[in-house]
Amino acid sequence: xxxxxxxxxxxxxxxxxxxxxxxxxxxxxxxxxxxxxxxxxxxxxxxxxxxxxxxxxxxxxxxxxxxxxxxxxxxxxxxxxxxxxxxxxxxxxxxxxxxxxxxxxxxxxxxxxxxxxxxxxxxxxxxxxxxxxxxxxxxxxxxxxxxxxxxxxxxxxxxxxxxxxxxxxxxxxxxxxxxxxxxxxxxxxxxxxxxxxxxxxxxxxxxxxxxxxxxxxxxxxxxxxxxxxxxxxxxxxxxxxxxxxxxxxxxxxxxxxxxxxxxxxxxxxxxxxxxxxxxxxxxxxxxxxxxxxxxxxxxxxxxxxxxxxxxxxx
Numbered sequence: 071x072x073x074x075x076x077x078x079x080x081x082x083x084x085x086x087x088x089x090x091x092x093x094x095x096x097x098x099x100x101x102x103x104x105x106x107x108x109x110x111x112x113x114x115x116x117x118x119x120x121x122x123x124x125x126x127x128x129x130x131x132x133x134x135x136x137x138x139x140x141x142x143x144x145x146x147x148x149x150x151x152x153x154x155x156x157x158x159x160x161x162x163x164x165x166x167x168x169x170x171x172x173x174x175x176x177x178x179x180x181x182x183x184x185x186x187x188x189x190x191x192x193x194x195x196x197x198x199x200x201x202x203x204x205x206x207x208x209x210x211x212x213x214x215x216x217x218x219x220x221x222x223x224x225x226x227x228x229x230x231x232x233x234x235x236x237x238x239x240x241x242x243x244x245x246x247x248x249x250x251x252x253x254x255x256x257x258x259x260x261x262x263x264x265x266x267x268x269x270x271x272x273x274x275x276x277x278x279x280x281x282x283x284x285x286x287x288x289x290x291x292x293x294x295x296x297x298x299x300x301x302x303x304x305x306x307x308x309x310x311x312x313x314x315x316x317x318x319x320x321x322x323x324x325x326x327x328x329x330x331x332x333x334x335x336x337x338x339x340x341x342x343x344x345x346x347x348x349x350x351x352x353x354x355x356x357x358x359x360x361x362x363x364x365x366x367x368x369x370x371x372x373x374x375x376x377x378x379x380x381x382x383x384x
Contacts, residue, residue, distance in 0.1 A: 076109065076126075082159035083124065087167060090114050090153070094124060113152045113167055122152055126165035128285070130156070133164040135284040142198040145278035147191055172275055175282070177268030182313070185303065188271045189315040191279045192263055192295050193322035199261035200328060204289045208259060213250050213344055217243060219351035229350065230359050231366055238369050242347040245376055249340045257331050262290040266299045292323060292330070297341050304346075304364035336379075342372040 073096045084091050092112040109124030128136075133156060139148045150169040158165060176184040220239055229235050242249075263270070264286030273279055296319040303310045316338055320330050331337070346369035349356055356362070 079126070079158050079161070079163070082161075083126070083165065086155050086158065086165075087113070087153045091122075091124070091167065092119075110170065111167075115152065120152060121170040123149070123168045123170045124165070125168060126158070127163045128166055130164055131287060132283070132285040133166065135287045136166055136168070138202065139195070139198060139284075142194075145274070145276070146280060147194050147198065148280050148284065149272075149282060171272040171280070171282075173273065175269045176271045176273065176279070180309070184268055184271070185299070185309065185313040185315055186318045187279045188266065188268055188281075189296060189299060189318040190322040191271065191281055192266050192299070193292070193319050193326060193328070195263060195281060196260055196292055196295075196323060197326040197328055202261060204259060204261065206289055208289050210254070211344075213246070213253075213348070216348040216351050217246055220348050223350040223353060227350065227353060229362060231363065234370075235350065235366060238366060238373065239347055239350075241373050242343060242369065245343070245373070246347075249343050249376070252333075252336065253340045253344060256291040256293070256337055258329050259289050259291060261287060262292060262295045264288045264290065264295070266295040267302045268299075291337070292319060292328075293334070293338055293341055295319065297338060297345065301345060304368050305360040307364075307367075339372050339375050342368055343376065346372065 076094075076096045080094055083094075090113055092114070094109045094111045096109050111122055111124055113120050113122045133154060136148060136151055137154060140146070140151050149171060151166065152169070153167040154165060156162070156164045176188060217239075224232070224236055224239060263281060263284070265283060266281075270283045271279055271281055293316070296316045299315045299319075300310055320334065323330055346365040349362065349365040356365075
């Protein structure tokens with residue numbers, strides 16, 4: 071969003087906030103991509119004056135979940151909401167006025183403990199949303215087409231360790247149907263963050279962690295959150311070994327009384343095979359050599375586990 075557009079909507083925003091919003095400064099944060107801007111201001115209510123972020127436009131899903139999660143136990147697992155709306159003046163623009171969190175997202179630099187804490191706060195989100203009915207269909211990835219795209223990519227792109235990639239993808243193809251069948255039958259299904267990584271987690275002054283950016287909240291299996299977080303560190307296996315996000319999330323969910331489901335290990339391996347094998351289909355976004363090598367390593371170890379445990383090839 072251009073600053074001029076943001077400034078033109080300030081009067082409507084201020085009116086919607088009942089004049090509780092102070093002067094606004096529009097900035098692009100270091101971790102923001104594309105054209106997004108963030109407003110920095112203060113918000114005054116009966117409890118005092120609070121530093122805030124102003125965010126618009128936001129997807130309707132983010133507006134919904136930011137509102138839904140305001141009534142959770144303390145400390146809030148997302149930033150506190152001071153004001154929000156689905157329109158500004160005559161424009162259908164959703165907006166949020168949120169607690170301003172200090173510092174950078176946890177992903178700005180590696181700090182031991184952040185990976186575990188992010189996995190645990192995601193488990194808290196799963197627990198807080200467990201009673202909310204799933205009112206949307208489960209997203210169904212077209213893994214069959216993605217494998218076709220992967221083979222096509224390997225024909226036109228020369229990757230590091232290319233011969234090994236071709237061999238591993240052929241091995242994946244041999245068990246692809248059974249892997250997909252297992253994954254698509256996964257249970258339990260509940261609300262997940264959908265975009266869980268350290269850039270979407272921040273720390274308050276009191277040390278509590280909260281999740282940000284709820285635009286991808288959707289129905290899914292908790293392993294989708296756990297393995298998305300793990301996958302960000304496949305190129306740093308020592309970190310994953312030291313702070314296993316899958317185990318941390320599973321343990322936290324158990325402590326919160328949530329069902330983790332059956333055959334968690336098998337499901338996790340199936341998901342790793344699906345994610346790692348199709349990496350060449352996304353070279354425009356995932357083409358760094360370190361990441362490709364890490365995906366190839368994870369694919370090899372996952373296929374070996376699948377074979378060692380006598381799981382069906384078809």
